[in-house]
Amino acid sequence: MSAELQMEAKVSLDKLYVPSEDVVAREIEGELIIVPLVAGIGDMEDELYTMNETGKAIWDRLDGKKKLKDVLGELSVEFEAPEEEIEQDLIGLVNELVRRRILVEVV
Amino acid sequence: MVEQGNPYIVRLSSEKASFWKTVKPTLSDLDIELTERCNNNCVHCCINLPADDPVAKKREIPTEGIKHILKEAASLGCLTVRFTGGEPLLRDDFEELYLCARKLGLKVLLFTNATRITPSLAELLSRIPPLEKIEITVYGMKRTSYETITRAPGSFEAAWLGINLLLEKKVPFVVKSALLPPNREEVEEFEAWASTIPWMDDPPSYSIFFDLHSRRDENKNRAIRNIRPAPQEGLRFLARRKATYLKEMKKFCSRFMGPTGDKLFSCGAGIGGASVDSYGQLQLCMDLRHPDTVYDLEKGSLKEAISHFFPGVRETKATHPDYLLRCARCFLKGLCEQCPGKSWMEHGTLDTPVEYLCEIAHAQARQLRLLEEKEMAWEVEDWRERIRKFSEGKGDER
Numbered sequence: 001m002s003a004e005l006q007m008e009a010k011v012s013l014d015k016l017y018v019p020s021e022d023v024v025a026r027e028i029e030g031e032l033i034i035v036p037l038v039a040g041i042g043d044m045e046d047e048l049y050t051m052n053e054t055g056k057a058i059w060d061r062l063d064g065k066k067k068l069k070d071v072l073g074e075l076s077v078e079f080e081a082p083e084e085e086i087e088q089d090l091i092g093l094v095n096e097l098v099r100r101r102i103l104v105e106v107v
Numbered sequence: 108m109v110e111q112g113n114p115y116i117v118r119l120s121s122e123k124a125s126f127w128k129t130v131k132p133t134l135s136d137l138d139i140e141l142t143e144r145c146n147n148n149c150v151h152c153c154i155n156l157p158a159d160d161p162v163a164k165k166r167e168i169p170t171e172g173i174k175h176i177l178k179e180a181a182s183l184g185c186l187t188v189r190f191t192g193g194e195p196l197l198r199d200d201f202e203e204l205y206l207c208a209r210k211l212g213l214k215v216l217l218f219t220n221a222t223r224i225t226p227s228l229a230e231l232l233s234r235i236p237p238l239e240k241i242e243i244t245v246y247g248m249k250r251t252s253y254e255t256i257t258r259a260p261g262s263f264e265a266a267w268l269g270i271n272l273l274l275e276k277k278v279p280f281v282v283k284s285a286l287l288p289p290n291r292e293e294v295e296e297f298e299a300w301a302s303t304i305p306w307m308d309d310p311p312s313y314s315i316f317f318d319l320h321s322r323r324d325e326n327k328n329r330a331i332r333n334i335r336p337a338p339q340e341g342l343r344f345l346a347r348r349k350a351t352y353l354k355e356m357k358k359f360c361s362r363f364m365g366p367t368g369d370k371l372f373s374c375g376a377g378i379g380g381a382s383v384d385s386y387g388q389l390q391l392c393m394d395l396r397h398p399d400t401v402y403d404l405e406k407g408s409l410k411e412a413i414s415h416f417f418p419g420v421r422e423t424k425a426t427h428p429d430y431l432l433r434c435a436r437c438f439l440k441g442l443c444e445q446c447p448g449k450s451w452m453e454h455g456t457l458d459t460p461v462e463y464l465c466e467i468a469h470a471q472a473r474q475l476r477l478l479e480e481k482e483m484a485w486e487v488e489d490w491r492e493r494i495r496k497f498s499e500g501k502g503d504e505r
Contacts, residue, residue: 024209029130029131033212035214039234048186050117055116
């Protein structure tokens with residue numbers, strides 16, 4: 001991943017991430033539904049979020065115990081794809097979730 | 108809608124579309140009537156025991172009981188819980204219940220008169236938003252009209268204080284009203300003000316043809332019957348925006364009308380949704396409290412009721428001779444609000460025709476030229492053709 005993207009995202013493969021306490025993640029009939037708990041998570045007050053299968057595979061691994069690079073390794077094995085191919089998407093999603101306060105860095 | 112720039116996260120708006128790709132959850136929405144008590148005493152209201160009624164207060168589901176229901180509802184996939192009443196904010200534990208629901212990942216739809224919205228509650232609703240617009244009933248634009256209806260001194264100022272607190276904190280809400288003689292001349296003023304509320308996407312809705320009392324209190328029913336408008340009067344109000352009204356009615360009639368035979372439950376009551384009354388009885392809908400159709404949540408679970416008890420109730424067939432002669436064959440079903448809930452409120456049965464609703468539906472059908480003056484809808488054989496002509500034609504009302 002380019003240094004510029006890492007800087008812009010402030011997301012690092014060496015860091016750990018965990019779902020924010022500002023949201024409630026629910027699994028309903030196999031669908032992941034992310035429900036904002038506090039104000040300011042979405043652009044609109046009534047917004048909920050879900051993820052596609054790949055997004056959910058990433059989300060399920062963001063438990064605050066694995067570094068992002070370990071998540072990357074697991075995804076590479078599961079999807080039988082080189083890490084370089086997955087890395088940008090992984091960073092992109094985590095960046096988006098951090099930006100929306102759905103995910104937080106474990107300090 | 109897929110977020111631009113990231114293909115993995117999808118933004119959902121549950122109002123706009125169902126987002127269940129395959130299986131719908133057992134329960135999508137749950138109504139909880141937190142109390143039958145109300146600090147207003149509106150003459151037209153179907154559910155307003157005195158605010159300090161000790162018997163009602165003692166019988167209400169305790170805090171932990173409601174939390175248990177909320178937890179089970181969430182486990183069944185419920186996304187939205189409606190807190191209603193009576194006035195739900197009369198419950199001392201309202202904030203605790205609200206937080207419980209929101210922390211379970213439920214959206215909360217609050218029905219209130221706004222008189223008990225305090226600065227701290229407005230702050231809470233701002234910090235932890237309900238994710239559904241609060242619905243506030245406004246009874247008048249002036250103290251005289253408002254309090255003639257609510258019969259509660261001080262309620263006008265209290266409501267406006269509550270509304271202003273929500274405006275200050277930018278908590279989304281919409282307003283609606285009940286159309287009654289004291290506020291009838293204020294409709295324009297009300298609608299002009301309503302249009303300034305940032306979250307009002309549509310003009311306010313009105314209760315016009317009032318339900319009888321939910322517990323079938325005969326004294327209250329006499330009062331409600333006395334203030335019910337004549338069908339033509341209410342329909343004139345409904346049709347005041349003629350073009351919009353006709354457009355909506357054409358769409359509605361083309362989709363939802365036609366005789367339903369002896370099948371009593373032609374609506375979706377009890378399918379993916381349910382209502383809990385103030386004392387823990389689960390109902391198919393808010394109106395239907397007939398003892399044969401309610402389920403005691405103290406003796407069972409939401410899942411059992413929705414999966415096994417309600418489907419059995421929904422199989423009930425009409426047996427009342429007048430229902431079979433009229434309602435079962437009537438193509439105004441849909442336009443007419445006759446249903447087991449209304450039959451229960453009016454007659455204490457599931458299948459007795461409600462004359463007031465029958466009169467309204469016939470008057471409306473005549474207004475829309477679906478019926479001639481002396482015709483009764485259950486005698487009409489070419490109803491499909493009439494609906495088709497009305498829905499497809501330029502159409503006009505009388």
